[in-house]
Amino acid sequence: MHAERTAADHAHKVLVACPQCHTLVRVAGERLADRPRCARCKAQVLSGQPIELDAAAFATHVERATLPVLVDFWAPWCGPCRMMAPVLDEAAHRWAERLQLGKVNTDVEQQLASRFNIRSIPTLILFDGGREIARQSGAVDLASLTRWLESSLGARAPR
Secondary structure, eight states: OHHHHHHHHHHTEEEEEOTTTOOEEEEEGGGGGGOOBOTTTOOBSSOSSOEEOOHHHHIIIIIIOOSOEEEEEEOTTOHHHHHHHHHHHHHHHHTTTTOEEEEEETTTOHHHHHHTTOOSSSEEEEEETTEEEEEEESOOOHHHHHHHHHHHHGGGSOO
16 A cells, blocks of 8 residues: 555656756645745745746756746847747746746757747747647737647646
8 A cells, every 4th residue: 555655646746947956856746836945956946937948957947857848939139029028927927836937048049949940939839748749939918828828738727
């Protein structure tokens, strides 16, 4: 019985990358709402804020962590990207227990933009388990973004 419970508990663990030091933190799925902190730097791992991602941070957050990550490929000179910033800030806050929101500056991280065939910005890509599960290009409002995330993540949508 104890072995079964341990296996079940282990199955519900989520690996979350710390937004400050990018260390992977193992969190019990049912404790995601409890404001877990990084053991290394003590930062809140689900801060509800977008995270700037360079190539190394992208690898940790998207490819190694198990919490879904919504990545905004953007550039500072892009008007629609700047218009999306408050929408993404609010989405990061609302979805903090279900996903992390990362931002990749395509002017700085050109190899990442090329790797994911980013042809227009803003482009949002939703990753789960290191795999792309949904993509959307162009600026959207919060209601449209929420519907898209709900349909893409299904049961994981916030309530």
